[in-house]
Amino acid sequence: MNQKLLEKLSECVEFGKINLASPYPPQMKGLPGADEITKEALEAGVTPTEILNDALIIAMNKVGQKFSENKIFVPQMLLSAKAMSASMMHLKPFFANGSVKRKGTFILGTVYGDLHDIGKNLFGMMVEGAGWEVIDLGIDVKIEKFVEAVQQNPNAVVGISALLTTTMVHMKPVIDAIRIAVPETKIIVGGAPLSAEFATSIGADGYGKNPQEGIMWLDKISA
Amino acid sequence: MKEFINRILQSSKVTALPVMTHPGIEAIGKTVREAVSSGEIHYKAIKYISEHFDTLACTSIMDLTVEAEAFGAKINFPEHEVPSVSERLVVDLESVELLEVPSLEKGRISQFLLANKLAAENIKNKPVFSGCIGPFSLAGRLYDMSEIMVAIYIEPDIVLQLLSKCTEFLVNYCIALKATGTAGVIIAEPAAGLLSDDDCKEYSSNFVKQIVDSVQDETFTIILHNCGNTGHCTNAMIASGAKALHFGNAINMEDVLKQCPKDIVVMGNLNPVGVFKQGTRESVRKATRKLLDETAGYLNFVISSGCDLPPFVPEENIYAFLETVEEFNTKQYT
Numbered sequence A: 001m002n003q004k005l006l007e008k009l010s011e012c013v014e015f016g017k018i019n020l021a022s023p024y025p026p027q028m029k030g031l032p033g034a035d036e037i038t039k040e041a042l043e044a045g046v047t048p049t050e051i052l053n054d055a056l057i058i059a060m061n062k063v064g065q066k067f068s069e070n071k072i073f074v075p076q077m078l079l080s081a082k083a084m085s086a087s088m089m090h091l092k093p094f095f096a097n098g099s100v101k102r103k104g105t106f107i108l109g110t111v112y113g114d115l116h117d118i119g120k121n122l123f124g125m126m127v128e129g130a131g132w133e134v135i136d137l138g139i140d141v142k143i144e145k146f147v148e149a150v151q152q153n154p155n156a157v158v159g160i161s162a163l164l165t166t167t168m169v170h171m172k173p174v175i176d177a178i179r180i181a182v183p184e185t186k187i188i189v190g191g192a193p194l195s196a197e198f199a200t201s202i203g204a205d206g207y208g209k210n211p212q213e214g215i216m217w218l219d220k221i222s223a
Numbered sequence B: 001m002k003e004f005i006n007r008i009l010q011s012s013k014v015t016a017l018p019v020m021t022h023p024g025i026e027a028i029g030k031t032v033r034e035a036v037s038s039g040e041i042h043y044k045a046i047k048y049i050s051e052h053f054d055t056l057a058c059t060s061i062m063d064l065t066v067e068a069e070a071f072g073a074k075i076n077f078p079e080h081e082v083p084s085v086s087e088r089l090v091v092d093l094e095s096v097e098l099l100e101v102p103s104l105e106k107g108r109i110s111q112f113l114l115a116n117k118l119a120a121e122n123i124k125n126k127p128v129f130s131g132c133i134g135p136f137s138l139a140g141r142l143y144d145m146s147e148i149m150v151a152i153y154i155e156p157d158i159v160l161q162l163l164s165k166c167t168e169f170l171v172n173y174c175i176a177l178k179a180t181g182t183a184g185v186i187i188a189e190p191a192a193g194l195l196s197d198d199d200c201k202e203y204s205s206n207f208v209k210q211i212v213d214s215v216q217d218e219t220f221t222i223i224l225h226n227c228g229n230t231g232h233c234t235n236a237m238i239a240s241g242a243k244a245l246h247f248g249n250a251i252n253m254e255d256v257l258k259q260c261p262k263d264i265v266v267m268g269n270l271n272p273v274g275v276f277k278q279g280t281r282e283s284v285r286k287a288t289r290k291l292l293d294e295t296a297g298y299l300n301f302v303i304s305s306g307c308d309l310p311p312f313v314p315e316e317n318i319y320a321f322l323e324t325v326e327e328f329n330t331k332q333y334t
């Protein structure tokens, strides 16, 4: 029974079925979505950790894989991420009261001068689904805003996104300023024009070509 | 259009049409903010380009905010970069229903029309192309780009209604641009490249087609630009009916040329930043030559930048690009 619910939930997330009201995907129209099934699962005694590990993370891995193979596109991936967020809403109380531990806090933003946020949003939702608390600072994030956020959350990991070759050079000053404020902060960067070499050259600790790589890196440093 | 399109299709020489105005803005000593705000300055930048670079045509500024501004979106104007939309204008069915299709007097539209008019009247040595944003990208700027991506599946009615308002405005705008006397319009639809081929057709090309059907004719060519296409939505672009398609650097030009009918002009796709801005004379020559070799023999190919050239591209790189095209033509055909 519980296993069935986890499978159903995983399927909702994989195919982007957010809730009962959502007409997408057409073949699941009128059926409960990630929202309702998570509620049902919790009531049936499935633990939040099981929901996270045995449904959400598995589903998002599949989604990431399909995206990298061009089998699905940005809208489908965002729908999956939304379905996952709908499920996460029910897990929030357990995170808040400490009965389930988050892997950590992740501060995310698009570097100043840059307004592209689709990739950043996707990555943020996937990180949340992987069990982190995500603080999204938005786009065009100035150095001071990053610094302020790490000062308020000194154990947080920071992610910075850039989509323009003209703004990726703004990442180093951000990293330098964060390191002055809270020196031990771990920082990962990403975005289409970046490379692993570039990330190393500006002093970032990690680089993710895609969300899965980013999450693998986060898992490694939080293990 | 026949004239412009046929000239390309019937010439055995490769022609070059880099999408650029920033080098002109810089050369006349103005800032981006000044150029996107004043039709006079905008025109002078185009005029400079027309006089200094041997290209097939010149283009107006790719400012993807004028149309959103006309609808009422708040815009930021940095001094040296293109403006940007600062916040979402519509959020739900109600706000979309209330959204008015603006008149052409709103925002900076009249300044853009003025720039096009002055350019069409005064630039005699080559055609001038107007520019505007595409319907899906405009809708995304008004509704939020990530949100519209999801909404096409969960609230398609809202998106379709917003798209028809955007298209109605763009049709009016393109009719006015045509009346200024330019040779056509480059419709920039970058966000549609993030959709699957089917979705790109339904949420972008079907609407672009309405613009095409309203203004494209013998004298006025639509160039549909989509730099988000990585090769997956070329059929959707073809379905728009535009006589010329313009591709970004994320795509393989040879594959595109194989896929497109021979009577459609295909333009692209040297990286505007990696090649033009950050390259050297030598690296520009190499990249240009490589693309020319790969696309040799396709009469419908026009070599171009994959997108608008950003501010502060070294002029010598643009000359290196044009020289290489010239050399290629003479070596091949004389």
Ligand code: B12
Binding pocket: A074, A113, A114, A115, A116, A117, A118, A119, A120, A122, A123, A159, A160, A161, A162, A163, A164, A165, A166, A188, A189, A190, A191, A192, A193, A207, A208, A209, A210, A211, A213, A214, B062, B063, B064, B082, B084, B137, B145, B146, B190, B191, B193, B194, B227, B228, B229, B248, B249, B250, B272, B273, B274, B306, B307, B308, B310
């Ligand atoms: C959509 C788009 C826009 C939209 C942005 C809407 C939005 N809210 O984001 C609009 C129309 C507004 C826009 C504007 C501009 N754009 Co634009 N845009 C694009 C486009 C088509 C897609 C980008 C995108 O969203 N991709 C999809 C996402 C999912 O991919 P992604 O962002 O790379 O993210 C993935 C990974 O990189 C990774 N990731 C991302 N961030 C992070 C962070 C971390 C920490 C990690 C681990 C991973 C990670 O995960 C994601 C999922 O796989 C690209 C072309 C292209 N094909 O990429 C051009 C492109 C990025 N834009 C470009 C340009 C030049 C501009 C403008 C300057 C154009 C202009 N003249 O106005 C302006 C810039 C405004 C500004 N100051 O930022 C150029 C950049 C060239 C360069 N190398 O610098 C591109 C490449 C187009 C081109 N071929 O020239 N753009």
